[in-house]
Amino acid sequence: MSKNLKNVLVTGFALFSIFFGAGNLIFPPTLGFISGDKWLWTAFGFLLVCISLPLLGIVSVALVGGRTEDLTNKVGKSFGTILCSVIMLSIGPLFCIPRTGATTFELGVQPLFGNASPILVSIIYFSITFIFAVNETSVVDKIGAILTPFLLVSLFIIIFKGIITPLGSPVNTGLENAFSKGFTEGYQTMDALGSIIMAQMVVGDLILKGYKTRKDQINMTIKAGIVSAICLGTVYGGLLYIGATSSGIFPKDTARTGLLISITQGLLGDWSKIIFGGAISIACLTTSIGLTATAANYFSKLSKERVSYKSLVLAICVFSCFISNYGVETIIKLAVPVLVTAYPVVIVLIITSLLSKYINKREIYAGAVYGALIVSIFSSLSSIGIKISFVENIINKLPFASQGFSWVLPALIGAVIGAVIQGTENRVQSTEHR
Template identity: 45%
Template structure:
C-alpha cells in the first residue's frame, strides 16, 4: 500500500512525532505559476502513496488464479485497487480534506470510530504485520532460507521500533529513492515478461472473474488509506497557491488521473505476468513465492536479489511510517491520555506476533474485515461526490443498510450460520457477485430521508386556517 510515503490526515499534522515519509518535493507558499508541473508533482506523490511493496503480491496472484480470464479480473481489480482510492482522495478534497466532514455526515462519533478502525486496519491488525511477513517471504527466505520467521520478525520490527520512536531524516532520504528504484526493477521485469512471455495463460475455470477482481482489489487497502492521504495532498496543493475549493478539487482530480495511470500500468503488467505463469508453476504456489519465481524466471538470480532487497527496504519504510501514524492517531484521539511512545511500542510488538503467521494467513484474516469496511467506504465516497445537497439522513440510512448486509456477508465468508436472515440476504440482487449491500443501502437511505422529512414537516396551525 505505501512504499515510501506515509501521511497523516490534517488532524495529525500538528504532531511533531509523526513520521511522514515523503517523495513529494518540499512545499513552500508560492503563487500559482506552473499548474502543469504542480499537477505532475502531486500525481507522482499520489502514485508513491498507493504503490507499495506489499501490494506487489496481489496482481500476479490474481492473474495466476484467473488464467485466460485475466482481462476481466484486471478490470474488477482496477475499480477497487485503482479507481476507488483516487475517487476517495477526490471525495476527501471535496470535504476539505477533513475526515470529520467526510464521515461526520453520519455522525461525529461514527467519524471517530471509522477513523480508528481504518488506522487499526492499516496498522497493527493488517498492513504493518503484512510488511514484516512480506519481507521474510520475499526478501529474506529466498536469500537466507535458514532464517526462521520469528528471527526475521524480531529483527524487522526492532528496526521499525527504533526509527518510529526516533523519527530520522535518514528514513526520509531512503524512502525518497526507494520508489524509483523499485519501480525501475518492476518496470524491467514487466517489459521483458510482456515481450517474451514465460508461458501461455491456461483456463482455470474461474467463475465471475470481474467480481473476483473487484473483491481482490480490497486487499490493497488503498481506498481506506486514501481517506488519510487526502489531507496532505490538499495541504500541498493549497501551499502552492491554489486557494479556492474549485481549483483544489480540479488539481486533485488531474493528479489522480496521473497516479491512476501509473498504477494501472504496474498492476496490469504484473497481473498479465501472473496469467502467463498460470501454466508454468504449481497450482498451490503462495502469493509471495509466485512473484519471487516470476522474477527469477525472467531475470535470473541477480534480478531476484535486486527485487528482494528493494522490497525489503520499501516495506521497512512503510512499517515505520504506519507505526508512527497509529501512535499519533491515538495520542490525538485521547487528547494525550495515550501518549505516542507506548502506543507505538504496543503496535510494533502486536504486529511482530501477527507477522510470524505469514502473508497467506494475514490475507485470509483480512478478508472479513475488508468485506465490512469497503462497502461503507464506497457508499461514503459515492454520496460525497454526488453533491452536498444530500441530507445527513441519506448518509445514515445508506451506511446502516450497507453495514447490516456487509456484516452478514462477512459471517457467511467465515462459514458462520446466519439463519433465515442470511438466506434472505443471499437472495438479494447482485448477492452472487458480492454486492448484496447495494439495494439495502439505497432502500435504507430513501426510508431514512422520508422519515426525516416527515419529522421536520410542520403541520398547519389550525388557528390560521380561513373559517368556512
C-alpha cells in the same frame, strides 16, 4: 514547465507513492495467475478498487471540506470516530504493518537464507521500525526517495520482459465471476480505506501550494489523480498480465510470495531474488515506519495525548511483530472479515459524498451507510463460517449477490428510508412553526 503542470506532476507522483505499497505487489500476479485467460475482467475489477476508488475518496473529502471528519461525521460523530479507528487499525498494526514484515521475510530473507528464523527476522525488522518511527527521523524518507524509483525501474524491467518474452500463455483456469474476484481481492490493498485518511494530507499540501478554493483543490486532485492512475495502472496491470501468462506453468496452490519469486526468477534469473527481493524488503520497511508513525500519531491525538506517541509506537511494533509471524497468507485471511465489513461502508460514503450537491441531510447518508453495513456484517460473519440460514437465504436473493455486491440494494433502500424520515421531520417542523 508551468507552475500548475509542475504541481500536478509532483502531487500525482505523491499520490502514487501513497497508494503504491511494496506489500501490495503480491496481489496482482496471483490474481492474473488464478484468472488465466479471464485476466482482463479481473484486472478491470482490481484496478477499479485500487485506482478509481482511492482517487474518488480523496476527491470526495476535498468536496465536503478537506478533512476526514467532514466525510465520516456525515453519518454521526461517534460513527466517524469508530470508522476512522477501524481503518487506522486495518492499515496499521492489525494487517498492513505486520504484512510488510511477513513479506520481507518471505520475499527478501527466506529465498537467500532458507534456514532463517522468522521470529528473529521479525524482531530485527520491527526493532528497526521502532528506532526510526519513535525518533520521527527524515532518514527513512531519503532512503525511500532513492529506493522507490529503483524498485519501479526493477518492476518495469520485469513487466517489459514478461510482455516481450512471456513465460507462457494465459490458460482457462475455470474462474467464475472474474470481475467480482478482482474487485473483492482489491480490498486487500486497503487503498480506498486509506484514501479517506490520507486525503486530509493531500488537500493540506495543495493549500500550502496556493490552491485555496475548493474548486482549485478538486481540479488539481483530479489532474494529479490521472498521473497517479497511469503509473498504478501500468504497474498493477502489467503484473496481472505476467501472472496470467504463468497460469499454465506453476501449481495451482502456489503461495502469493512464492509465485512472485518464481515469476521474477523465470524472467530474470536467480540474481533477481537478491536485487528485487532486497528492494522490496527495504521498501516494505519504509512503509512499515510510515504507517507506524501515522497510526501512533492518530491514536495519541484520539486519546488527547493521554497515551504518548512513543508508547504507542512501541505497542504497535510489538503487536505487529507478533502478528507478522503468522505469515502473509494467514494475515490476508485474517483481514477478510474486517475488509468485507468496512469496504462497502467506505464505498457508500465516497459515492454519497460525491453527490453531496444533491444530498444535504444526515439521514440520507446514515440510511445508505447503515443499509450497506447491516448486509456487510452478515457477509463478514459468513466469511468466517458463522452462517444464519434465513439471513443467508435473503442475502443470496438480493441483486448482484452472486457477484459479491449484495450490499448495493440495501444501501439504496436505506437512503430512501433516510429521505422519507427527513421529509417527515421537515413536515413536522413546518407544522409546528405555523
